[in-house]
Structure formats: structure tokens, C-alpha cells
Amino acid sequence: MSETLADRTALTEQETHLNESSGTPDPSAAPGSRRPGGRTAKVRRAVLDATQEALATGGFPTLNMDQIAAAAGVGKTTVYRRWGSPVGLVTDLLHDMAEQSRPAADTGSLAGDLRANAVLVRETLTDPRMGAVFRAVIAAAACDEECARALSGFYRTRLTEWAPVAERALARGELPAGTDPVELLRAVSAPLYYRFSVTHEELGAADAERAVTAALAAAAAGAYTA
Amino acid sequence: MSETLADRTALTEQETHLNESSGTPDPSAAPGSRRPGGRTAKVRRAVLDATQEALATGGFPTLNMDQIAAAAGVGKTTVYRRWGSPVGLVTDLLHDMAEQSRPAADTGSLAGDLRANAVLVRETLTDPRMGAVFRAVIAAAACDEECARALSGFYRTRLTEWAPVAERALARGELPAGTDPVELLRAVSAPLYYRFSVTHEELGAADAERAVTAALAAAAAGAYTA
Numbered sequence: 496m497s498e499t500l501a502d503r504t505a506l507t508e509q510e511t512h513l514n515e516s517s518g519t520p521d522p523s524a525a526p527g528s529r530r531p532g533g534r535t536a537k538v539r540r541a542v543l544d545a546t547q548e549a550l551a552t553g554g555f556p557t558l559n560m561d562q563i564a565a566a567a568g569v570g571k572t573t574v575y576r577r578w579g580s581p582v583g584l585v586t587d588l589l590h591d592m593a594e595q596s597r598p599a600a601d602t603g604s605l606a607g608d609l610r611a612n613a614v615l616v617r618e619t620l621t622d623p624r625m626g627a628v629f630r631a632v633i634a635a636a637a638c639d640e641e642c643a644r645a646l647s648g649f650y651r652t653r654l655t656e657w658a659p660v661a662e663r664a665l666a667r668g669e670l671p672a673g674t675d676p677v678e679l680l681r682a683v684s685a686p687l688y689y690r691f692s693v694t695h696e697e698l699g700a701a702d703a704e705r706a707v708t709a710a711l712a713a714a715a716a717g718a719y720t721a
Numbered sequence: 722m723s724e725t726l727a728d729r730t731a732l733t734e735q736e737t738h739l740n741e742s743s744g745t746p747d748p749s750a751a752p753g754s755r756r757p758g759g760r761t762a763k764v765r766r767a768v769l770d771a772t773q774e775a776l777a778t779g780g781f782p783t784l785n786m787d788q789i790a791a792a793a794g795v796g797k798t799t800v801y802r803r804w805g806s807p808v809g810l811v812t813d814l815l816h817d818m819a820e821q822s823r824p825a826a827d828t829g830s831l832a833g834d835l836r837a838n839a840v841l842v843r844e845t846l847t848d849p850r851m852g853a854v855f856r857a858v859i860a861a862a863a864c865d866e867e868c869a870r871a872l873s874g875f876y877r878t879r880l881t882e883w884a885p886v887a888e889r890a891l892a893r894g895e896l897p898a899g900t901d902p903v904e905l906l907r908a909v910s911a912p913l914y915y916r917f918s919v920t921h922e923e924l925g926a927a928d929a930e931r932a933v934t935a936a937l938a939a940a941a942a943g944a945y946t947a
Contacts, residue, residue: 556864630864633863634859637856637857646921651920678931681916682912684919688915688919689915693859693911693918705904709908709945710939712943712944713938717938
């Protein structure tokens, strides 16, 4: 697919509004000038909430454009034109989840910050609704390359957002010079996702704590220096 | 589902043979007395090879019982009665993959053995065919609880099979007393699977080496003691 989601969104913005029972034209409809609280943003919010709910309850294989439109209270034409396909819905949901992901902790110590991250990952994956959403997007990414790129982008954003945790620790002299911040963050998440999505083992508080202890010890030994 | 695969296999063994154009009765048909080279084993091999091929090329969503029967050169009734569903095929394939997985290395050092394991995991996941098979079963496990249990069993078998690597290292005094062998093995695999199935990042030789270095450092620091 050469047409990106952004292209589709920009091209069909006007049409979207023709298909909604909108009163006065919404200035947020002009590409590049959409306000967070505008009509376009509200339509997107409703559609992405419905998409997340559908993924949580039925998974990617059952994701249905007509049902999403009905659940969101949005015209079918809008959903088809703006998101194109179930893959388009998942891609935009992942962009949204990346934008809304919790900002990095700043507890004053590397151990404290990594622990906050591990707890956040564990709480997200063991939350009934968000765990189901993550299972669904990980499965979708295994079946579809566009979903895989979107999921990869989600983690790139999230890991980059938390990198300052390691950068501050480097500045404080808590890590060997040359430690790769993103590699250290990956090391905290990897054992948790491995249990969650590969071996399907329980993911307890002790697992989150062990991920932090192991990552700190490996980092101290220089395992994550570039 | 209360009926297990073993139940189905035992119950339908005789029927399987009625549906095959078999000449003389095969003694391997009696449950509990199947020989590796018997007719039942040959049918299973053909069906599981076809299942693996179908997973590698189309993934779990396209797994079709009729096509598997045709590809394996086995009667449809046999495939339906013995495996029941695409989930039954995946479950039996995972049992088979666990039985056939490479035995643990014994290089004489913990670092050597863990490196052999990391290289094996990386080679498997980056192999075009086996990588596609693993993507497919990980996706299937995300959508289906029976597949999840089967995948969990596959890794339990594999991790247990490699545990002696850590047990021998404990005996040689290469690890802190009380180190959990399986936890150490999980630590080597987790960063590789995380890149492969969660973040969809490249999985290079340096990543396998880093997984070993990090696991060894964390183990030495006591991160995997129970």
C-alpha cells in the first residue's frame, strides 16, 4: 500500500463532513488545523474507542468496519473513507496509544524509574481490557505487515519517551559511559512481554521486580554499552 | 472443550484406518502401541508437515482442514476426526515441535551453552520458514486459549530441556547457589522474542550475543536466585 493513513485522512476530510449530519461547517475539518476538541477529533475518539473495545472483546479477526461505525455512532462511509480497513483502524489506534502513553517517571534514581516502568508494563498487560488489546495488536502484527510497522512505531515512541530515564542516570554517573538508553529500557520490558505473549506464563509483581534487578545488573556490567 | 486431543486420537484411531485405503491392518493403530515408523505415524507426519507449510505461507487464519488433507494426501474424514479443528492441528504440531527441538548444548562452559541456545533461537526466528511458523503460532495463541496452552507447553518443554545447562554450571560453581535454571534460560530468550514478536525490530547476531552477556551478568549478580 503506497497510500498512507495520513493521505487517506487528508483526502477524505471534506467528504467525511458531507457524510455526517453536521450543522455548520467545522473549521477543524481543514487538514492541518484540526483542534483537539473539534468535530474531527470527536469522530476519531469515538471510532478509536470503539476499535479498542472491539479488539478487547473479539480480537483482530472479528474487527468489522460496519460494527465500528455503529458502535461509534459515526456514518459507515466516514469510517471506510477515513480508515480504509481494519488494519487502518489498528494503525491509527496504535498512533493514538503512543500519543497517550504515560510519560517517563522521574523518581530521582535509575532503579526507581525502571521500577516505575516495569510496574506500568505489568499493570497494562495484566489489566483485563488493555491486556486483551495488546494481545490483539500483537496478533494482528504477526499477520499483517502494516500492523507490524504500526506496532513497531508504537514501541519506538514509547522506548524513546522513556530513554531520558537512562540519560539522566548517565549524567548522574549511575551507568557505565556509553550505555544505550533504549537497550536498557528494552531489557526491562522484554522478560515481561515474553511471559505475556510468548510463553503465556503468569506475570506477577516478582517478575517485574526481577526484570529491573536483572537489567540494572547487566547494565552495571556494561552489557548495554554500544 | 472438555475432549482433549489425546481423547480424540484414541477414540478415532480405528476409524482413521477405516477411512484410509489401507491394506493389512497396522498393529501401530492400537492406542499406546504406535511405532514411529507405523502408518499412523506416517499419516501424522504428513498432516503436521502440511500444517507447518500452511502456517508458514498463510498463517493461522487461513488454516483449512480440507486443504491440509489434500496437501497431506490423507482422507478429509481422518483429518477432521483425528485433529478436530485448525486449533487441534496447531496443538499437535506444537507437541511435535517440542519433541523434535534441538537437545541442550554441552560445550563445557555456561557462556558457551547459553551462546549455543541464543544462536539457535535467533537462527530459528530469522529462518524464513520457521520464523513464519513461530509468528503464526504466537498469533494463534493470542486468539485462542487452547493454542495458548499448547504454546506454553512447548516452551515449558524447551526450557526444561535446556535447564541442565544451568544445573551443570551450578555444579561447576559458575553460578550463585540457588539460581533458578529456567529463569536464566528465559532471560536469554526473552530479548530475542521481544524484538521478533513485539517490537518487530531486526534480530542480529549482536542481539543474541547481548542477550547472553546480559543474562550472565544478571545471573552472577544473583538476579535469578529463587
